[in-house]
Amino acid sequence: MNSNSNGRVPVPTLERLATYLRFLIDLEQSGVDTISSAEVERQTGINAAQFRKDLSVFYPYFGEFGKPGVGYNVSELKRRIARILKIDTEQRIVLVGAGNLGSALVGYPGLKEHHFTLVAVFDNNTAKIGQPLWGLTIHDVHRITDINLDLQARIAILAVPATSAQHVAELLVEAGIRAILNFAPVLLRVPEHVFVRNVSFLQELAVLSYHLSTADEGEEDHLSPKEAQQTFGAKSPDPDALEIEAAHSPTARTRKQE
């Protein structure tokens, strides 16, 4: 087999898989049924050999798939990647921190498309507890262990201030959460079996800010093309419906966006 000598898949590979998945979903909705790695490169900016190699990691487990001279079947490939990422089946997630950011995140319409279901919202602000958010009632964060006994969610979105992040993370672990998407700029200390991924908005801006400065001085090149691009293909742009806005009614799954 091709993957690591140990059985672990590199994080960069997983990130790209998520990109492929999203791309494939769009392709399928456009009625395309076969795609080559070269075309993937054209539309996502990810090297064709990289794409093939990323898939090859899973051949030992799922069997080969592409057909030489033809390419990959879009629907089937989509199904496989979804299965690899375990989002072929519903994944329950909870949100902690019902502030602006948390609220916006879980309102993101793409969540449903990707089989993520928000099953509970927590906060510790008494003014918020009991209030509704996206159809759920905001609960006291200290009740999370109780509540998650039923819900059995294993993924949490942590959108609380840095000062309380560690404390809340400990509550989450106690409640059986095993993966945390952390938006607070702190190092979370968690047991080994809990996975943390950090997202830092300011970090991203800082990187942009640096590049801006280097582009000014002189005329030399600043950044390799592949650096600037990690996501995937823009199709025919539709200049209407501009803002990212969550679907308010539970049935509004028609608008393809996210």
Next chain:
Amino acid sequence: MNSNSNGRVPVPTLERLATYLRFLIDLEQSGVDTISSAEVERQTGINAAQFRKDLSVFYPYFGEFGKPGVGYNVSELKRRIARILKIDTEQRIVLVGAGNLGSALVGYPGLKEHHFTLVAVFDNNTAKIGQPLWGLTIHDVHRITDINLDLQARIAILAVPATSAQHVAELLVEAGIRAILNFAPVLLRVPEHVFVRNVSFLQELAVLSYHLSTADEGEEDHLSPKEAQQTFGAKSPDPDALEIEAAHSPTARTRKQE
């Protein structure tokens, strides 16, 4: 010198620099005035040698700084990293897409702390144009070239749906924007001199989801400790004030959070 043979700084290094900066700001506010690389490792999870090497990249331009046997002066180091990342001086940014996510992002209180100033908000929804957001008026996105002639912002946050992202990106480029933080899951095609950074919420969740699945099967290890941790040190947790909430009044800079 130590950096790349060419003059470019690796993105991972820049990301860590942003982490150090944030950490140093907190340290300074706690009254600490000297720190060693070993202590940085303890509190941020980033290897001490990595920290020293990251700094050494800039010694050719800024001179050395740490003192053997002593460590680094917190304030001075903070100043330097801010200067490297060009956030020692105000950076004007614009937001395009005044939906939930965009609104939450620019309301993030840490922006001001890091010298990022939101100078304009754009959208194309007529219902939103003219309305206020965080003290600014939402403008029609088609007026951006005009408006940015005065404002001269060079960084944009792009929080629009995938379908319009490419179109809007072109407007941004035309308006003189040179760095884009893109939240839409599409590959933006922009001129070489424009930098794009993509942030994908769903991608992060997908990675977590995968890890969850592998953790289940068998008892073997799943992830190296360094994998789970990229941000920095939690200090004494304060279990109050839970959600990330933007400061509503312009003067509310006192709450140290974010």
Next chain:
DNA sequence: CGTCATTTGTAACGAATTTCACAAACGACT
């Protein structure tokens, strides 16, 4: 002033990741 414990800066190494390059597989077409 000399010794000692500490910490920096960096060269050398090693690991991880990406890209290249090509044999083998496939379908179309004659």
Next chain:
DNA sequence: AGTCGTTTGTGAAATTCGTTACAAATGACG
């Protein structure tokens, strides 16, 4: 069936990134 253009899967090379290891620098202390 045989040839041709295309595309996959993958070993090997190349590149990028992180870690280890250690000489040199510093301050504290006798």
